[in-house]
Amino acid sequence: MRVKPIGNKGSFERLLDSSLANPRDGVPFTASMKSASPVVWVLLATLGLGCASSQNTNLTSRSAAPSPEANYLFETTFRTHRRGVQPENVKAWVVMGLNLYPMQPVPNTENRFEALLPLPTDRSVLRYRYKFQFTYPGVLDNNINSTMSPEYELQVKSGVPRN
DSSP: OOOOSSSOOOHHHHHHSTBBBBBSSBBHHHHHHHHHHHHHHHHHEEEEEEEEOOOEEOOOOOOOOTTTTTTTEEEEEEOOOOOOOOGGEEEEEEETTTTEOOOEEOTTTEEEEEEEEEESSOSSEEEEEEEEEEEEOOSSSSSEEEEEOOOEEEEEOOOOOOO
């Protein structure tokens, strides 16, 4: 079906005149995909990121007073929206520089971890992150995934001498 335009061709007439026009509905496939693709991509991205996202909450304070034993408690929680992740299959570490310090699950709580770590005596600011590793069911076997938290800073207060 061809439409004979009167004067200049409008956008609809150009679509109908296209060589890729579908004879059943008269709209080219590429034109319909161009108009729908931003909406489709936004929905797919939101769905994909929302279903597999994970989140941690840093429960460690931002400053530490030095103590004679020079240890400090690091605490965090971890939640993921990925289906099939069991709390017992989540492992956590504190990352300081290139060092990984394992965290222990807090008893009688779900997805909460803690570690008692030594504070370095030569720095007033300590930068650290949390690393989480978890397994989730795949098609034939369990898959392993890991995620890192953003970087946090711990201000080590001076003034109380260490023994």
